Amino acid sequence: MGLREDKKKRTRDRIADTAWTLFADRGFDQVTVAQVAAAAGVAEATVFNYFDTKEDLFFERLDRYGHELVEAVAGRPAGESALAAFRRELFASQGLLRQLDGDDPQPLDRLRTVNRVIAGSPALQARELMSLTRIGDALAARLGGDPLTARVVAHSLIAVQRSLVLLVREAVLAGDVPPGLADRVAAAGARAFAVLEDGLGGVGARGFAALEDGLGGVGAR
Template identity: 70%
Template sequence: MGLREEKKERTRRQIADTAWVLFADRGFEQVTVAEVAAEAGVSEATVFNYFASKEDLFFERLDRYGLSLVDGVASRPAAESPLAAFRRLLLTSGGLLARLDEDPRALDRLRTINRVIAGSPSLRAREQLSFARIAETLAASLPGDPVTAHVVAYSLVGVQRSLVQHVRTAILAGEIPDDLAARAEQAFTLLEHGLG
């Protein structure tokens, strides 16, 4: 990566990190893009150069993580199935779900993220769009029949969505989500052996 690209990535990260602090402190709906820009030390136009909407700014991390899952499945070893690769990546690639047992701050971040999403209809809608985009991108990377590729991609992303929903339900009820790895393994085993 050249110096120009590094600077752009730093600016993008600075805007996203600044927005996250503001969203966590005040809620998504109460923060304007102008406030994010001022706090990040950039113009509002600069924010929109990097992010098409405020919702895109919020979901930048989920979108980037989803693309890393897609890239990991696309670059998997030839002997590894898409299901096995997605399972491996989802449970070990550094997402908050994978770090919940290891990183004490991960639970606080999950609480904040889920509280903010639960409080915003536009974020809940954008989250569904994010998962659909991940599934569509994954389907496009899989070989073979397009219908089969879509079934596989949406099933794999469905496991991720189900785990996210399990975590959200637990957190909003004031509980700590437990046994995520075991629940993920159970879901992937169900897919691996067929739903029948």
């Protein structure tokens, strides 16, 4: 990376990090782009050079992670299924979830904050769905083959990701964060992917017991 590209990356990261701090402190709808620019020490026009909308500021990390998921599937080893590659990348780190098992309270505070801010903003909820749809479309394009089949496969994989995100969100906002949450979510994810691997033909006829067992009560209502 050259000096110019490095400077642009540092500026983009500073703007995104500053925006996130303000959103967490005040709520998404109470913060303007002008306030983000002032706090980051740049002009408002500079913010829009890097981000098209205020919602893009919040979801920059989700968008980047989605790109990583797509590339992991596109660059999977020969003989590995798209599902296996997506599953492997999705559970590679688990980010904040895995950090919850330590003694530091900050990961849980951050997890609560991000989900509280999203839950409190219809604009962010709509943007989250848009981001996931874009990731699914990008994944379908990289899968190739029959367009309908590629889209069905891609968006089925994204549906597992979104379902796990909502599972965690419901648990966190309800104050229901048991020890080993990352392992419980991973187990639920494994069962969800198993449903896709086995095919959907028998779902409904035989019920959802296998999937529900993996939730361990987390987020279940």
